[in-house]
Amino acid sequence: MALGKVAVVATAQTELRPLWGEAQHIDLISAVVTSVFKGSGFSIDDVDFVIDSGSDVLDGRSISNCGFLGALGAHRKEEARVEADGIWALQYGVNKIRSGASSVGLIVAYSKPSESLVENYWASQVEPFYQRPVGFSQRAAAGIQAQRYLADRGCSERDLAELAARRWADAKAHASVQIGDVPDAEAILASSESALPLTELMMARPVDGAVAMLIVDEPSARRAGNNPVFITGMGSGTDCHAYADRDPLKLASLEGAAAMAARAAGWSAKEADVVELSAHSVVGEMLAMDVLGLDEGKAAINRSGGALPADPIMATGLCRAAEAVRQLREPQLYGGGAPSRAVVHGAQGVGMQNNCVMTLEV
């Protein structure tokens, strides 16, 4: 028996801000969980399960989802926490529905990195005997990745800055991201050094926010209040933990994840109309585009700006999916056309160790 089809029928997201100083986690979570049902044709009573993504280390409490259950709408429902980027929570939820175990799932991801020291969060992810003492962590991995990428591809820091500037401008134009002045390439080059050759504005900017997504099986999708977007392929992969042991000029786990998703969908990322990528740095994003064989001229890549202007750590991949859903359902907001295929990507771990890819179709 073939596995069932799963559709996204609604999404909701807070504005992504560097500092949501006047709201705590539950305020952001209950905002999106309340909003996601509006106009969807579904209510909280229809929800069979809730899966949420967040980080105990960033939240500053262990098993933090237990304190957020009420805001999540999970009272006396099946609830599970995925301590990974929200796109993995979506993957889990899709599989629950495909298996026939449930019909309606609520996926939530949230992040408040402004409450903690993000450097500590990254440091906690590396090995404590050989790596952490010498100061190797997320930023060093991104810097080394960039140094090698520039040497291999013969591009310059200015190329990096120009791509980053486009992403910031797109986020300001299209996405719900709090941005003051959009930095141009000059400003990006002139921002302080983060990890040579990367400047601060070439790294993903941590932001606070929450995102919710309602997914349903095919029969339920027929009563959705808006066009359903079907998830037709999924793939994920993991690379070596030690960054030094990985192939420096590709993201092997992204390659595997993309191939897995393409097999299920019957088409590859090259054929997508809309692409939403997550990356920890501008070079990470360039590598991801290379691995997926993307051409900026053909697909609309990161029209939301992607993760560089706004990286709600642990929610970034699910935000990408929500952005792609909006672009497929409401192309008039993006200058028209009839996009029908999207690829969304989430990444996590030091140096983008883990990658997840999904294909969406209308």
Place this chain on the structure above:
Amino acid sequence: MYSAPESMSLDMPTFHAEISLPYTLTPGGAAGTFLAEMKNRRIVGSRFANGEVVAPAQDFSASDGEPMASFVEVPQTGEITAFTRVDGTIIAFIKLDGCANEFPHRVLGDLDAVRIGQRVKAEWDDGVENSILAIKGFVIAEDAAVGTVSDLSEPEEAIGSLDYALALPYEHAYGPYYGRMFDEIKGFGRVMGVRTADGDDALLPPREIDDISHTPTGTWKTCADTGTIRGCSIINMEFIGQTKKPPYVYAEIVLDGASTRLIHLIEIDDVEFAKKNIGPGTRVRAIWTDGERKGSMADIERFEVIEE
């Protein structure tokens, strides 16, 4: 609702917290031996069945998971294969002579002298033991001879465990509901919650959405500072994270006028007395601290049993 906010970010006071935990890390055979040998200024690597040498030592191959075959002493010279600079520190991947892998460490010296393929050698830091930082970093050594891997004679016993500590500081946002609750405690010494859509009893702490019905909550309400214990435990043991020396009673108290439980402490002198007299159903009263209130649950110093 915050999904479509009109407001700009406000500069609000935060609640400072810190999670500071002690750990005992277990390095295992390979890392334990590597770290133990630091004081002898020897760099320990692992040789695998296929002949490959990896340093620092690893119990299992990162590429195929095979267990290591034997320890080796690897040269203290090698070359830089990649580099970056973070917060002024140059971090490079070093490939030691005779080794198949690279690993991250610091490069001491000027960035101008750092390039891919640059020969380097380890510089040791006297007085550091049991840490990879006994190698202070690698220094440029243009003419360093290419070393060879040798067997490790009489290795030190592996370090079994290492004390470690991790401290994570936080600045938590209060949000509008907790914010007002703590403002009311600070300003007026009263505990306020919000009513649910279907009743007069208040949720404490207050929140925008009722957990059970997932509908918006209603108006604010002042609860009494007396209440009833609904669950408790007599704590007679010390453990990490306690704010008070045992014995005391951890109690879940429903304040009069509230529907939810508030966690607080009841002071006791005598465990036997507490066993007989404190339990679910016991009536208690808040004892507020003397002096200026700070706007925290600690402004209630403790609860005490009401003699009724």
